[in-house]
Amino acid sequence: MTVTTMEAQVKAAHHHHHHLDGGGAQQKQEEEDPVEDEMTVLVANKNYHYDTASELGDEAFVELKEDSQPTGASFYNPDELLFEEQPHPQVTWLDDDEIETLDRVTLDMGNMFFNRVDSQDIIYQQKKKIIKMVGKYIMGDVLGEGSYGKVKEAMNSENLCRLAVKILTKRKLRRIPNGEQNVTREIALLKQLKHTNVVELVDVLYNDEKQKMYLVMEYCVGGLQEMVDYQPDKRMPLFQAHGYFQQLVDGLEYLHSCRVIHKDIKPGNLLLSLDQTLKISDFGVAEQLDLFSPDDTCTTGQGSPAFQPPEIANGHETFAGYKVDIWSSGVTL
Known part of the structure; x- marks a missing residue:
């Protein structure tokens, strides 16, 4: 100019x-x-x-x-x-x-x-969050997300207890092979299981209008897999690994006593509470043997391949269920 x-x-x-x-x-x-x-x-x-x-x-x-x-x-x-x-x-x-x-x-x-307004004169305000309630539970931030749906932090409005809510949508479940069956089985199993080293199912809520299912569970701060990933050499100190393994064995002993075979034991399915208590979670492919079954023979294995024993990897039609969990535990260790 x-x-x-x-x-x-x-x-x-x-x-x-x-x-x-x-x-x-x-x-x-x-x-x-x-x-x-x-x-x-x-x-x-x-x-x-x-x-x-x-x-x-x-x-x-x-x-x-x-x-x-x-x-x-x-x-x-x-x-x-x-x-x-x-x-x-x-x-x-x-x-x-x-x-x-x-x-x-x-x-x-x-x-x-x-x-023109100077940026120093602008007061930035965070967008006010609308409190979302599901039943008596106040929903919080997303903790994680999987193939089935999201896991959100939540709080019981009656006793202020911190919880985790697994949100499952029927639309996503239908896309996954045996998705709805696995969830139904997991709910049925968790309702009857109660042990220090097994994740506790607190409540189940349904929303037919949104086609959603809410599994309210005890809150865990993280998983064993995340803890291992954070280690520089991807390994945990021996004394610590032994402590968690002892808890895993205790939890499995209880499950097997209830005729329940988890079939997907791996670090990603082992959670930790605030007091470092190990919790076995994700019973989506677990199986409960019939009360009158003669042994622990299983016919279906849907667990993570890297943690499965040779008999499943080799495609055998039947295998000993309890041993599957023991093998997976050994791989985990």
């Missing part, structure tokens, strides 16, 4: 002359006829001025010029002035990729038309 003195050629419809007499008294003289002479007026608004559109012409034009004069120049009331119509020859349409070529001075012209 060419830096020029900001001038506006104006025609005064009614021109007022101000002059001082020899005695120093100020007199005002009005002229009856409008003065046709053109006079130069300096208008200052920071470094720019905005020419008022002519009332005489059919189209309105705006001319912007940068002023090299000090900003203390006097103002004239635009209502008293009629500006000549001046089409601006320097108006250019820019494509998006040409915007960067604009210099700072050109962009600063926005100061005239927009009220």
Whole structure:
């Protein structure tokens, strides 16, 4: 932009002359006829001025010029002035990729038309969260997400107990082979199991309208898999591993006494509570033997392949169920 003195050629419809007499008294003289002479007026608004559109012409034009004069120049009331119509020859349409070529001075012209606010003057407020309730449980942040659905932190509004809620949607369950059957089996098993080293199912809620199921469980701070991943060499100190393994064996001993075979023992399914108690979780592929079954022979294995014993890996139709959990535990160790 060419830096020029900001001038506006104006025609005064009614021109007022101000002059001082020899005695120093100020007199005002009005002229009856409008003065046709053109006079130069300096208008200052920071470094720019905005020419008022002519009332005489059919189209309105705006001319912007940068002023090299000090900003203390006097103002004239635009209502008293009629500006000549001046089409601006320097108006250019820019494509998006040409915007960067604009210099700072050109962009600063926005100061005239927009009220700019300094970022320090803005007070940022976090969006207020709406409290979501499911039954008597206050829902919190997402703790994790799996193929079945999300796991959210929750709190019992009656006793302020911290819990975890596994949210299952029927839409997702239908996509997973045996999804709905596995969840039904898991709920049935967890309802009858109660042991220090087995995750406790506190409540089950259904929402038919949203086609959702909520499994309310005791809260665990993390999993064994995460703890191992955080170790520099992906290994846990021996004494610590032995402590957790002892708890795992205690939990399995209880499960097997209830004729329950987990079939998917691995670090990812072993959770830890705040007091470092190990909890066996995820009974989606677990199986409970019939009360009158002669032995622990199983026919289905849906666990994680890396933790399965050779007989399942080799595709044997039947295998000893309890031994599966023992093998997986050994791999886990």
